[in-house]
Amino acid sequence: xxxxxxxxxxxxxxxxxxxxxxxxxxxxxxxxxxxxxxxxxxxxxxxxxxxxxxxxxxxxxxxxxxxxxxxxxxxxxxxxxxxxxxxxxxxxxxxxxxxxxxxxxx
Numbered sequence: 001x002x003x004x005x006x007x008x009x010x011x012x013x014x015x016x017x018x019x020x021x022x023x024x025x026x027x028x029x030x031x032x033x034x035x036x037x038x039x040x041x042x043x044x045x046x047x048x049x050x051x052x053x054x055x056x057x058x059x060x061x062x063x064x065x066x067x068x069x070x071x072x073x074x075x076x077x078x079x080x081x082x083x084x085x086x087x088x089x090x091x092x093x094x095x096x097x098x099x100x101x102x103x104x105x106x
Contacts, residue, residue: 001033001034001035001038001039002038002039002040002041003030003034003038003039003040003041004040004041004043005023005025005040005041005042005043006042006043006044006045006048007023007042007043007044007045008045009044009045011023012042012044012045012050012052015042015052015054015102015104016052016104018104021101021102021103022060022099022100022101022102023040023042023099023100023102024065024068024069024083024097024098024099024100025097025098025100026087026091026092026095026096026097026098027061027095027096027097027098028091028095031098031100034056034059034098034100035056035059036056036057036058036059037055037056038055038056039053039054039055039056039105040053040054040055040056040100040102041053042054052104053104053105054102054103054104054105055102055103055105056100056101056102057101057102057103058101059098059099059100059101060098060099060101061096061097061098061099062096062097062098062099063096063097064092064093064096064097065083065087065092065097067097068097068098068099
């Protein structure tokens, strides 16, 4: 299965450069369907023209972003601030979170 996801420029560029290997998301219905080996096409916001193709190597499921951030390759302060603009505390509590471990496709 191949999933489309959109990314802000900073995380997009970090994945592209190989620095970012875990994407953090709410573990909602869309993300619960993901499986190791699936592909993701990330499209760079705002125009969504540039894209990256990756493969899922692992899925890390946790109750909260705070629990997951110890394993992620994100700047913790930036990630906490950024994630709060996308997801509410209620969504985080309802769904939990997932760290999508990825590798770039050749």
